[in-house]
Amino acid sequence: MMWLVILAAAAGTLALRLSFLVAGRHLKLPAWTTRITDLVFPVAIAALLGATLRGVATGGLGDFVALLAGMVVTGLIARRGRSILLAMGAGLATVFVTGLIAVAFAAGTP
Amino acid sequence: MTTTLISPPVPETPAWRAGAQAMVPLMLAVTPQGLTLGLALGQMPTGRLAAWATSSLIYSGSAQLALVSAYVGGAGLTAIVVALVINARLLFYSAAMAPLWRDRPLGWRVLAGYLLIDPSYVLAQEKRREPAYYLGGAVVLWIWWQLVTGAGVLMPSVVPDLKVLSAAAPLCFVALLTGAVKDRRSLTAAGTAAVGGAALATLPGSAGLAVAMIAGVAAGSVIRTGKKVSS
Incomplete structure (x- = not known):
């Protein structure tokens, strides 16, 4: 039964992926959908980011602040047109350092 | 007598290799998700092979976890529906790429479509006129996804502490959003x-x-x- 469920979901997913690529000449999206295709990617990424942040926020303030600091650094570097790898590397370093500071601060707090 | 020095032409990086190189930061970003997903799938009472098979058959992290979790919860049909709802965005990715890949052979379009997922869509949007660039990155990402989820499923003891690395995904989201x-x-x-x-x-x-x-x-x-x- 499990395999049946997996195969059905796999077939449905493949159909979603291939629909317009294979049958594009016969399928026509309504006009309004063509106006929103450029929004799909930023919206999907933003929704995932929001859900991830919610998860981190429930984990502890120190982790949340460290991640926020890393996100600011990553965003600023990426905004300046640098590579994603460089932006992420700087962001990860910021998360690491800010996390250490948060731990030290928490340890010093009575 | 004068001599003219002509420097030899610098070989250009093939498009597929450039695509594979451009995929590296995105691979780093999906690694924590792949490992944790693999760990979670490996603990499901569905059998490790079935759980890991979702990586190649469905190839979409959030949908894989939702499908297996819903199935374990006792809802077979709901599991399928949930996976398809999560993957509905792939329909739009397909629609967005169809005009650009219309003239490619059918086999190429099937392969490219199967490999279509968020990070590979980023690459496809980056260089919309270079199909080899897309395929280079998409194939490397697929292989990497099988490896990291497989490591989580089959060898949970080798999965490292993900505390800092788990920040890679949201940071990658921020970097991608900045461009999008x-x-x-x-x-x-x-x-x-x-x-x-x-x-x-x-x-x-x-x-x-x-x-x-x-x-x-x-x-x-x-x-x-x-x-x-x-x-």
Whole structure:
């Protein structure tokens, strides 16, 4: 039964992926959908980011602040047109350092 | 007598290799998700092979986890529906790429479509006229996804502490969003989706993600002007 469920979901997913690529000449999206295709990617990424942040926020303030600091650094570097790898590397370093500071601060707090 | 020095032509990096190289940061970003997903799948009472098979058959992290979790919860049909709702965005990716790949052979389009997922879609959008660039990155990502989820499923003891590495995914999202948000319309859409994603994160079966995405698209589509976001 499990395999049946997996195969059905796999077939449905493949159909979603291939629909317009294979049958594009016969399928026509309504006009309004063509106006929103450029929004799909930023919206999907933003929704995932929001859900991830919610998860981190429930984990502890120190982790949340460290991640926020890393996100600011990553965003600023990426905004300046640098590579994603460089932006992420700087962001990860910021998360690491800010996390250490948060731990030290928490340890010093009575 | 004068001699003219002609420097030898610098060989250009093949497009597929350039695509594979461009995929590296995105691979880093999906690694924590792949490992943790593999760990979670490996603990499901469905059998490790079935759980890992979702990596190649469905090839979409959030949908894989939702499918297996819903099935273990006793809802076979719901599991399929949830997976398809989460993957509904792939329909739009397919529609967006169809005009660009229309003239490629059928086999190529089937392979390219099978490999279509968020990071590979980023690459496809980056160089829309270079199919080899897309395939180079997409194939490398697929192989990497099988390896990292497989490591989590089959060898949970080798999975490292993910505390710092787990920040890679949200940081990658930020870097990608920075490039994707180009005007007030996309900023409104992304902002709405982010707030919705955070607010609705606790809804069952990742339904919050779907609702947040729909809200984001709706909010963005009511903005008509394409005023640029200043850098």
